[in-house]
Amino acid sequence: MDFSKDDVCVLIPTLNEKATIGSVIEELQAEGYHQILVVDGHSTDGTPEIAEKLGATVMTQKGKGKGAAMIEAFETITAPYILMLDGDGTNPPEYADAMMEPLVRGRADHVIGNRLNQYERGALTRLNLWGNRLMNTLFKWAHGVYMTDILSGYRAFTLDSVRQMNLKEAGFEIETEISSAVIHRGLRFEVVPTYYKKRPGSPTKLHPIRDGYKILRAINKYGKMNNPLFHFSVIGVLMGIAGFCLGLYVLFEWLAGIEHLFMGILTMLLIITGILTFMIGFISDMILGYHRELMREMRILRTKLEEIEKNE
Structure with a gap:
């Protein structure tokens, strides 16, 4: 692609990702992305030290939760493009160029990496798939737009689009709020097929019942504004x-x-x-x-x- 990858800030929210954060950063650097910001949620396993040693900028978040980490990071980022992926190794960095392409070509303000069609065996259980598809369907009913994978943590933004979103959610419902904000603000979006790998490190921090309820509540809350x-x-x-x-x-x-x-x-x-x-x-x-x-x-x-x- 004909653009400078130095214009991209790669945002990685982390919490105890010692087993994977090193390989994620190294793979991103191999792809040519060197402006890497790790926002750490007070890890106790040495995750920040590993990231710093590999040349990433590390910021310890003040609040609690993935959403809070992202919001704090967005307030400090000045690069024109932002690429966000999870630090648990589930989002392959080799898809970074594909994620950035719609933004740098001017076709989109926001990009969602779709995990639900291609994934490693064992990465998504039947309950995971059923839950994700249910949330996507409910989101479509509530907002009038089908976005394929509203809970994906693999996303790309223009800085201008982030400034328009006015995000507030502190937890995992942040992805739902972002998807709602894209529709509410009339931003252009594209969905890019990616691959979802099995989590090799610590167990997932997403609680299916508690966080599922919060996501449903967010769909309803923002659906009233968008549809x-x-x-x-x-x-x-x-x-x-x-x-x-x-x-x-x-x-x-x-x-x-x-x-x-x-x-x-x-x-x-x-x-x-x-x-x-x-x-x-x-x-x-x-x-x-x-x-x-x-x-x-x-x-x-x-x-x-x-x-x-x-x-x-």
Whole structure:
């Protein structure tokens, strides 16, 4: 590729990755990437020392969690491009050029490395695959866009796109927030096929139940902002169906000579609230569409102003 790899900061969040961090850094350097930033979450196994010895810049994070490490790193990085991968050896550095290609060619602002189609035997269990595919499907329903692998830790960014994301999540739900921010900000993204290797070091730090719940909560939380029509229409339709079913019961009972005054009132409340909730989603979707169009026009205007400044 016709670009300087010195313009890329490789970001590696770590926590007790002694068994793999050395090989990850060496492989990146062999690929020509020498600006490597390791953000360590207070490892106790010597991970930071290994990284420093190999020439990487090491920063100890102040907060706790992968998301917190990434957010702290983004605040310090000044390189125009950022490549992020895990320090556990699961993301092969030989895919680094493929990950960077859409960014340097100007086709995308964000790149996601898809792990789910090619992976080493034993790297992903059936539960892992089922969980990832479920999360991707739910994300599509909530946001209206299918991003293939929203939980991938192998990603690439332009610095400008990172500055627009305004990230806040401290834990593993950070990937979900990033994917949501890409849609919300109207950023261009591409999905690049990669390979997922079996974790040779310490066991995974992802707790399937606790972190799975947090990711589901994040999908719902950010889905309301990116696709309000879907979110509110589902609630509205469910309430309307409940009211309709309850209304049928009240009607049949009334025809049999039995009155249910409070059930009748509840029926009307459910139906009216369902209609109002659907209308809220419809109006919110219109406002969001206007906001996205305004942001698009602002980006075009900013690009034109930058071109004028360069020509001057």
